[in-house]
Amino acid sequence: MTRRVYLDHNASTPVHPEVVTEMTPYFADVYGNPSSVHGFGRDAREGVDVARERIATFLRVPPDQIVFTSGGTESDNFGVKGLALARGRGHVITSRIEHHAVLRTVQALEAQGFTATYLPVDAYGAVDPDDVRKAIRPDTVAISVMHANSEVGTLQPITEIGRIAREHGVPVHVDAVQTFGKVPIDVDAMGIDLLSFSAHKIYGPKGVAGLYIRKGTKMVAIQHGGEHERRRRAGTENVPGIVGFGKAVEVRGREMHDEARRVSALRDRLWEGIAARVPDVRLNGHPTNRLPGTASLCYRHVESESIVLGLDLKGIAVSAGSACTSGNVEPSYVLVAMGLPLDWAMGAVRSSLGRSTTAEDVDYVVDSVAPLVQKLRQALPVGAA
Ligand SMILES: Cc1ncc(COP(=O)(O)O)c(C=O)c1O
Numbered sequence: 001m002t003r004r005v006y007l008d009h010n011a012s013t014p015v016h017p018e019v020v021t022e023m024t025p026y027f028a029d030v031y032g033n034p035s036s037v038h039g040f041g042r043d044a045r046e047g048v049d050v051a052r053e054r055i056a057t058f059l060r061v062p063p064d065q066i067v068f069t070s071g072g073t074e075s076d077n078f079g080v081k082g083l084a085l086a087r088g089r090g091h092v093i094t095s096r097i098e099h100h101a102v103l104r105t106v107q108a109l110e111a112q113g114f115t116a117t118y119l120p121v122d123a124y125g126a127v128d129p130d131d132v133r134k135a136i137r138p139d140t141v142a143i144s145v146m147h148a149n150s151e152v153g154t155l156q157p158i159t160e161i162g163r164i165a166r167e168h169g170v171p172v173h174v175d176a177v178q179t180f181g182k183v184p185i186d187v188d189a190m191g192i193d194l195l196s197f198s199a200h201k202i203y204g205p206k207g208v209a210g211l212y213i214r215k216g217t218k219m220v221a222i223q224h225g226g227e228h229e230r231r232r233r234a235g236t237e238n239v240p241g242i243v244g245f246g247k248a249v250e251v252r253g254r255e256m257h258d259e260a261r262r263v264s265a266l267r268d269r270l271w272e273g274i275a276a277r278v279p280d281v282r283l284n285g286h287p288t289n290r291l292p293g294t295a296s297l298c299y300r301h302v303e304s305e306s307i308v309l310g311l312d313l314k315g316i317a318v319s320a321g322s323a324c325t326s327g328n329v330e331p332s333y334v335l336v337a338m339g340l341p342l343d344w345a346m347g348a349v350r351s352s353l354g355r356s357t358t359a360e361d362v363d364y365v366v367d368s369v370a371p372l373v374q375k376l377r378q379a380l381p382v383g384a385a
Pocket of ligand 1: 010011070071072073074076099101146148149150175176177178198199200207209
């Protein structure tokens, strides 16, 4: 049987067994509507409340400042639109390497008459806080910069950006979908007003996420209906999902630090193993200030899709650029923004490691990649002179 190695944890993760156990009663036993006043409803409400408490404890924020949503995408839409629409018109600042959930939301706001600045990034994929300072105008209504990009994993200087935003009285939204539960986040020290985070990147279920909203932040709801979530997000809560999310976060509290150390070492082993055996390969993003488990590599003169498909035949799951855009033959907009030449950018492959990744997995990937890249380069030297 072919060995199977999953190195696509930035796309999604397996649900932690403790999370499955915690969620299970909430499908068929505790099925009341948490808005109902009877006992069935109260039991469901208690599950939601416990989850909110767990997440609030982890983030060190009051529970009533957390709103549950249907995913990181909704949290990003809510965060950015909620801030902008509360002010009616104005200017929004974001970066060129945001997830589409932010980029396309900002574009949608532009179509409604807002203006926007898309900040450049350096060769490591980092925003320069000074560029944020220069971009702020009297009519700037929101700044949205992600904590780390899913593809390259470079951590952004959020604390500096937060400080500059505070000086100018501009609220800051941070997409922390890739960092929440993987690296420490302190919303007060980092000057974050809104924070998006999602369950399925941290061994929780898909289709549930959160938005932290700092008390006093002027926001409007973008989903209208009932009185749920203190009238900030209408719709019956995804009770099993929320319960699972709370448990996943509690488990992260126990496992995050040790796992970060372990997967960082494995990621280094992967990069060093490949670099020793494959010529013309580079590691994208900042070498140290980065997500623990993410390794984005570029293989010059090879097409990333060919590597992804070749590794798939070996039972290995990696992605070409971000999962949301794979299948797209354009080079990744993130790597283009970082200034990578086309002959490198077309050969980008992301491996993202997680709690089940072992040293044997990594060695198997290295042993599979080296001959594959050699074969592809001999067969089809993409862009070779
Ligand atoms: C940085 C970032 N933001 C937002 C999202 C969207 O999250 P979700 O899949 O929960 O909608 C993702 C998912 O890949 C992401 O990586």
